[in-house]
Amino acid sequence: MRDTAKDATNAVNRGKTILKNVFKDGIKNRQFVIGTYVLHGGYRFDYSQTESTVIEANDFLALYESGNITRDQLLKCVSVQKGSVDTYIGSDVALRLAKNKIGKEFDVRVTQLDIDSENESVVVVPETEQPIIRKRSLARNTKTTAPAKVLIRRIHIKTKK
Secondary structure, rough: OOOHHHHHHHHHHHHHHHHHHHHHHHHHHHOOOOOOEEEOOOOOEEEOOOOOOOHHHHHHHHHOOOOOOOHHHHHOOOOOOOOHHHHHHOOOHHHHHHHOOOOOOOOOOOOOOOOOOOOOOOOEEEEEEOOEEEEOOOOOOOEOOEEEEEEEEEEEEEOOO
C-alpha cells in the first residue's frame, strides 16, 4: 500500500516536471507572452515576472520629516549596508563606523594563531554560574544560552611525541 502511494506521488511529480519543462521551453522559444498560464491536474503554472514589495527611502524619510514617525521608529526600521557606505561615502567612514555584532547562532570558529604564540594543546572552558540552558521554541528551533563568568578552567591535553 505504501509503495502504491509512493508510485502515485512519483507519477504526479513526473507529470508536473514534464509539463513545467514544456512550459519553460515555450517561454525560452518566445511562444508565450507574459501572463500566459497553464491549468493541469489541479496546478497552475504561470509565466509572469517576479514581484517584490519595496519602500522607497525618500518616501520613508518624508514620513520622519513630516512628523508621522519618531526618530526612534526611523532608526529601528533603517539598516545601513557597509558595502553601500564603502561605495558612496568612503571606506574610511565605513571603517570608523563599523562595529562587530554578536549573532544568535553558535558554531565553531577557527583562527590561525601568531607565529610567536606558544605551541601548546589546551582546552579552555569558562566556568558558568548555571548549566547551559536549552530552550525549545514552538518552531522546534533550539536556542542555547550560556552565561559565563570571568573564571577560566584550563585543561591540558597531553600528546605523545
